[in-house]
Amino acid sequence: MKGEEGVRIGDIGRREGRLIKISLSDLMPLPSPYDKPELEPALTEPKPEWSSNYVTELDGYVAIDVPWKPKGREEEEKLIEKFLEGLRKLTSREGNWTFLQPLLLSLDYCAKCQNCAEACPIYVASGRKDAYRPTYRSEVLRRIYDKYILKKPGVNIELNARTILRLGELAYRCTLCRRCVQACPLGIDNGLIAHEIRKLLSMEMGIAPTALHEKGTVLQLKTGSSTGMNPKAFMNMVNFMEDLIYEKLGRKIKIPVDEKGADVLLIHNAGEYISWPENPAAYAIILEEAGVSWTLSSELVGYDAVNYGVWYDDAQLARIAMRHIEVARKLEVKRIIIGECGHATKALLVVADRLLKDDYRIPRESVLPMLKNIVESGKLNLDPSRNNFPVTLHDPCNIVRLAGIVEPQRVILRRIAPMFREMEPHGVHNYCCGGGSGFAIMNSLNFPEWRIKVASRMKFKQILEAFKDAIDPSIPKYVCAPCSNCKGELRDLLTHYRATELYNIHYGGLAELVVNAMVDLKEPYVDFTAQ
Amino acid sequence: MLTQLLRLTAYAAVLIFIAGIAYRWRKWSSMPTHLRWELYPVPHEPPVKVRYGGGYLEEELWWSKERTASVIGELKELLSEMLFIKRIYNNNKRLWALTYPFHLGIYLILVWFLLILLGAVTEAYAHILVPSSNAWSIFLYYTTAVVGVAGALLAVAGGIGLLIRRLTSPVLRDYTTIPDYFNLLIVLLALTTGLASWFNDPFFNYARAFALSLVNPLVNPPPLNAVILIHVTVLQLLVAYIPFSKITHFIGKYFTYHRVLWDDEPGSSGLNRRVGELMQLKMPWNAPHIKPNESWEDNAEVITNEG
Structure with missing residues (x-):
């Protein structure tokens, strides 16, 4: 197996140093013209001082940017105690009726067949790092649950502070796209388990990335x-x-x-x-x-x-x-x-x-x-030839796979974009943009590097393949993403690879393209010189 | 004497099995209503939508339209998954080449049980011997033999393959726990002792005679040799053990699909009543942003401009 580095379940609490080592040579290769090494910006090293407050022992990247590392034995014991207290609540009716049935089903019935791994863009794009398997964090949580909550004998997991710290970070190495669930013959939801670990940390221990909590929901309510x-x-x-x-x-x-x-x-x-x-x-x-x-x-x-x-x-x-x-x-x-x-x-x-x-x-x-209904009604005076450039559609997971809204955006594009082409795969089998589950707005420390290099890699590959007949920089190209967070991620992705500058690849929403096709407009609404 | 005892334990094993399965079923079906967490494609949508995985939220004013959920659509998906294990076929052909014969073999063995039982009932209550010149009896006699042997061979081959796969892949070995191995081993033990019994009983006449003693308590069980005795013992242990193991994943699978991934039922008065009761539960969480000792409902209340 390519990229096999032999990280085992038990290593999460045992292994010293970084559990996962990301290197450019391991990452999934990108198609032309990004098959040239000079177009792949180098990776950076985390600052040594970060490791006193944040968890750099997973893969060197930090998603949880609130200081939560225990100092000394006593704080470590407290962390473990609080985590187990949280796990008890997470698996109880009062604490988690909202997701209890889906969670317990996924903890109880996974056959660990690994069928889901190849469906995961993060696992594949990373060069198939074992600890990024959709099953990895789930199996760690399952074993902690079996051993410490259900008190089953003979369960092989060591629960120490390092286990919890790495598991917490690992809950933020999944975009909750739930593509793995589609591949599972038993309907096990490893995305949900990542979601539930996040909930345990937030609702019991008050630990969540600043962008989601302090500067996210708290700021919004305030x-x-x-x-x-x-x-x-x-x-x-x-x-x-x-x-x-x-x-x-x-x-x-x-x-x-x-x-x-x-x-x-x-x-x-x-x-x-x-x-x-x-x-x-x-x-x-x-x-x-x-x-x-x-x-x-x-x-x-x-x-x-x-x-x-x-x-x-x-x-x-x-x-x-x-x-x-x-x-x-x-x-x-x-x-x-x-x-x-x-x-x-x-x-x-x-x-x-x-x-x-x-x-x-x-x-x-x-x-x-x-x-869609407005476009079809004919109330807008539309001239598709105004969108006479290649357009591809990015499917936001939350709208498509997770809400079943698949066709309306396509009906619109087929009407207004004569050079519309699909990515492969698309629709409910799409790949996440890499910014899902909050990643697109999480910009602390070195996390953006990880989300762009690893989480968005599959999307970038898809975009390049969708435009391979038109990669010529003189042709403007448009990735239509009807989702704010996806757009944020695409912005960072295209910037990182200078894809707008070098290959004239742009991104934007759907309504802009509709207005761009309106004949009443004197000037084009979509301005390719602005991005 | 031993066979008399095995007759009694056979009833016990079946009773434990039924009670255990019923318990599992009740445990999962009595879980609290969860928030929606569906995953498309959802097969009970209209066929035109199922083709590309769409759902009712694709319609403007969906809430004013009648929603149809097709049982046939779910059944079709359920059967194609059960009978062909489609999701593994689509994602991992090598795994499918092992797991499919294993499961198909087990399905055939379940059919075999039914055929054996039918044979016993035919003998006990229709008073037709199996085999005899009667057409139904001949049909039972030969199909039982063919289905039983085919099922056992397929299941053994697939099961051994699955075990070897688990043992040889470092990743799978790491994930596989003692109960996982035990499940596979006890099933394989039941299967291989079954095959060994078949060498002693090529047309399953002893099996049918034993079944006859189960459906008609007045008939004594046949004398069984050591191999068959061991097989029947292992089989009964397996039957009684199944409800307590992950072999019940057929139950789990029903709930993950029908009650979670395909459960796109929008709120309604019944659903909301149940959720309303759950919202009265005290939220036990401890983080600073949670109002301690207050219900979910009170916690959901907006706390704008606070702090």
């Missing part, structure tokens, strides 16, 4: 958005978008905000306003043209669809979902529509669904089906 944007700043963004629309369209559009009784409350990922305002602006144009009764909200949390709770903490998930619903209730809208954001779509439409009862059951939808 200031209204995980970007830190307050309602006033949001209103400024609305004005800015109105100006942008005027500039592009040649006429003024009033973006409705806090319109009581509107049919649709549209909630975007607030990151769009900061990084890609052309996307929410495109929706403003489209909805105006289509005559939809809609509104944005300027209430706290009402202008930011994100719900990072879905990645690491059930309490935070519920709090943010409730807040979204309350905003909609106050505005008396008929339905909430989530913009182009994968995890927000899954969080509010799927995962939080059963938490909402009685008058909290406001209908919730993804924006993609509505956009």
